[in-house]
Amino acid sequence: MLYTLFDLLLVLFLAHLMDFIYPYHTGPLFLIHPVHTSYVMAVKLGKPFSSKAKGAIVWILVISAHILAYFFLIYFSSLIHRALLIVISAYILKTSFSLRLLFDIVGKTSVCLKNGDLECARFLVQQIVRRDVKKLQEQHLASAAIESLAESLVDGYISPLFLFIFLGPLGALFQRVANTLDSALGYKDPPFRDVGWFSARADTAVNYVPARLASLFIALASPAAGGSIGVAFKTIKKEHGRTESFNAGYPMSAMAGALGVRLEKIGCYTINNSARWPGWQDIVRALKVAKLAVFLWLAVSLGAILVIKSI
Template identity: 30%
Template sequence: MSLILGAVLLDALLGDPVYRLHPVRLLGGWIARCERALFARGLDGYLGGVLHWLLVVGGALVAWWGVRFGLAALYPPLALGWDLFIAYSLLCTRDLLEHGRRVLAPLAAGDLPGARAQLAMLVGRDVEPLGVDGVTRATIESLSENLTDGVLTPLWALCLFGVPGLVVVKAVSSLDSMVGYRNERYRRFGWAGARSDDLVHWLPARLSPLVVALAAVLLREHPGLALRAAWRYHALLPSPNSGWSEAACAGALRVRLIGPVWSGGRLVTDRFLGDPTWPAALSAVDLRRALRLLGWSSVVALAFGLGLAALG
């Protein structure tokens, strides 16, 4: 319990500093090296992808345990400090909210180009065609979509399975972000990473509407709409998991999301997520509401996770 609270407190106070030897960056480098080695040997299909998964996830666990074992042999409290450092490094709630605040600051100041520039660091779509409403919707979409894989799953994995569970979840998520694409290179090789990512987030995604609804109760928003919107609109997104939290946030805020999305100069979709009577002309006020909702959702998730840890 103290490890969980310590890691969450450090994340809230310090955030996620960028430095060369950050555990996630080291993990990304290991993923790339293993991929190159397997491709060089012609293992670029399903078998290579499974071997890649085993090397990455197994390597991450061995690295954590190996350092821990060595520190424990030197001085046992050092092993506890190592666990706290790894847990803190792999939680990223503050980082998620900070991304939203970086868009909010120029948006609230009327600096649309600055808001677009900050949004471009969050999303892969074209940001140039977006007005204030489009920037706001895209930011809320990205933050709410990442509530599950960026906050709920890692936190609950730590609460239920300790640091090893958190390490596995982050390794799987990193694999999906680097090789889980349906293109010619990764369609087969990235299959194991993508499907395992779907699996680890499956239950947290479906619990996310309840978390968002409870946060909406605390903020006097729209908890009933959060649950109804999640059930009704989650399938509008191609991912089997991300639509649940995004639709729940849309309902809790009683706003429409998505709308016209451009990628590579081409209109990908102009479909909205949410009831047609809900507003889609959003502004900095709505983004501020969304950040509060996501912040309190994280608090609710922590309370739920601590309860699970206590029962365990």
């Protein structure tokens, strides 16, 4: 099924409008959200201590089930009315990224830290990071929030739009489900090390280009926080390999350079070690950088869609 240029632009606009109006999914909409359904499937099928082969089969089954289900949803909606096709497609794209929720959590974290309420900040940060934050102090809470903001720009926005440009709503959905499978199974500890291996590698492959694009746009957006584009690029070049992840180090080092701060996950990595520790003010600055980076990427995405549809 082919979308016209107007269709794609309208889908993109409506998806962003939906994300702004309804960032939190609750009730029935939560139960049918592809992140929820794919996570539940992955956990039920990907039993702890399963083999790598089992993990690959689980990945294929979960991906296939979701792509087929939403393909038929798109197909049958197109038979009913073009307007329904647009709305359904926009909803699928909306479930593939989550900007307002991310910005809200990170923004509220800065308020909690400004007020000296570490428990409040820990509660919020725990929603967007895997690490245990119960004992983290202000500088590491601020670091975790900034790290997650930078990394989430990749899998929570730039990557789904990247695949949307070339493959439409189902491409964005594929990225979101692949990322969820990594979140559900891609752990390093023994129970999930083998069964989650394929999901982790697939997520790395899917986000490989978007992660590097994210670092580019974060660096270009660094003046929004009073930073230097040149310094941001130098930091990326020097620090991107500090993380174990092939992808995470790019957006995080770009944000560290843009803000001129040190980012650290205790016992795992330190980025921009010679810089100062971040505080709540730097979270506010990071949000400014992230919002400008989003705007720049959206502008490029629109341009790419125009070029592709004109060929």
